[in-house]
Amino acid sequence: MIDQTELRACSGDDLPGLKDLYAKAFPDEDLFPVVKELSGGDFPVLSIVATHAGEIVGHVAFTTCEVSPDGGEVSLLAPLCAAPRLHRQGIGSALVREGFKQLNEVGLSQVLVLGDPAYYSRFGFRPDDRIEPPYKLPDAWSEAWQSVQLRPDSAQTSGKLLVPPPWDSKALWAP
């Protein structure tokens, strides 16, 4: 990751910086309302920011979700972004890897993501057909629904993913 970039836990004070970051990173999609809801809910979210010279230049959130009827807990990685002017400098990867480390420390061993396999496969993500997403995905997205086991010895969960309110919207699971 580029020099003088730091990773730290996200706080409510970061919302203005996150609003700017998301406007730049996702010019065609408004994900900030979800980011805001994730920061103020009464459900577990691991939210990490990357800062550079005092500015927020990257963010990732991992939401803990239950898998029904198994009752197992998994983590949903979303969203993830880095400031466009600093792309390809390792910020996205550093955020994902830091998240994996912290999730592992609290015993969460499976992470799901809906995203481009060309990017997420570098972290070990592979298409997942055991956990059903909260809303049916278009067929063209079947490869985009992926998971990774953070510990090779952990049991794989199967069932339907139950998501907390910020993610419980069909629009977030459709093109």
Ligand SMILES: CC(C)(COP(=O)(O)OP(=O)(O)OC[C@H]1O[C@@H](n2cnc3c(N)ncnc32)[C@H](O)[C@@H]1OP(=O)(O)O)[C@@H](O)C(=O)NCCC(=O)NCCS
């Ligand atoms: C995806 C994103 C977070 C990557 O952040 P980053 O800090 O540039 O990532 P890193 O520097 O760790 O990794 C860069 C590598 O990922 C690749 N990459 C980035 N986006 C990619 C994509 N959609 N598909 C394939 N590869 C991708 C780059 O080409 C680069 O490859 P290289 O290592 O071979 O040079 C960033 O491009 C971004 O914010 N994009 C807009 C928001 C977005 O699409 N978020 C993900 C979906 S929620």
